[in-house]
Amino acid sequence: MNNSNQTYSPGGFQFMPPAIKAIIIANVAVFALQYVTPFGGMVQDIGALWPVGSGNFRLWQPLTYMFLHGSGTHLFFNMFALWMFGAEIENQWGTREFNIYYFTCGIGAAFINLLATMGDPYPTVGASGAIYGVLLAFGMMFPNRYIFLYFLFPVKAKYFIAGYALIEFFSGFGSRAMGSGSNIAHFAHLGGMLIGFIFITIKRAEWSFSGLFSKLRPSGKKKSGPRLHTRNRLTPPVSDAEINAILDKISERGYGSLTDEERRKLLKAGGK
Secondary structure, eight states: OOOOOOOOOOTTOOOSHHHHHHHHHHHHHHHHHTTSSTHHHHHHHHHHHGGGSSSSSTTTTHHHGOOSSSSHHHHHHHHHHHHHHHHHHHHHHHHHHHHHHHHHHHHHHHHHHHHTTTOOOOOOOOOOOHHHHHHHHHHHHHHTTTEEETTTEEEEEHHHHHHHHHHHHHHHHHHHHTOOOOSHHHHHHHHHHHHHHHHHHHHHHHHHHHHHHHHOOOOOOOOSSSHHHHHHHHHHOOOOOHHHHHHEEEEEOOOOOOOOOHHHHHHHTTTO
């Protein structure tokens, strides 16, 4: 599919593909659990990604933190970006591959964030690490697509994504250098993009290797299976009863209802 130069319009083949729909529903449901029910504090304590040295870290948190958000705005922009950039990726890759990629980026971002925030007392929440992985995938898949920044200024996807990466890089390391805290998980964002880049690079290498292997594979004649003319010669003749049954089926259900074998028999009878 050679459409990397088209102006970007989200949606692709399906306006809301299955994986993205399920992820959005799950995030909205957990958000409601956080802020509508009396269990919000417990959900935050158990599901957020706590630093390893805090005493609150649990093994499941690199997965569960992706479904928690700090505010409605945080949730909205994450889910909007997921749909906007992820819909066409899922349509291209398929639901299973997209799910693997999304959660690999999110979990990988969690571990990188844990390494970068050792000693911090605050937890991390949000799907942003996985979302930045999706952004990276869009930039690598459709580098020359135009994205309208602020709905006004056209920017190619490769420059748009590279700009986001640079902002996160300088923001993350800048705040560390100055010793100032931030309520934005810059290293989770960078981690999601890094894991996404590694994932796609490995996949592309696999695809290239598979293509090279298929080209190098010997193209000799197949030894198994009889030849077409031999098979036809050994096939028993078609009886009048079989032909009548096939013709009755055509009159009742149409020619499209015939199986390949029935069509072969009909053609063979017609060539007599």
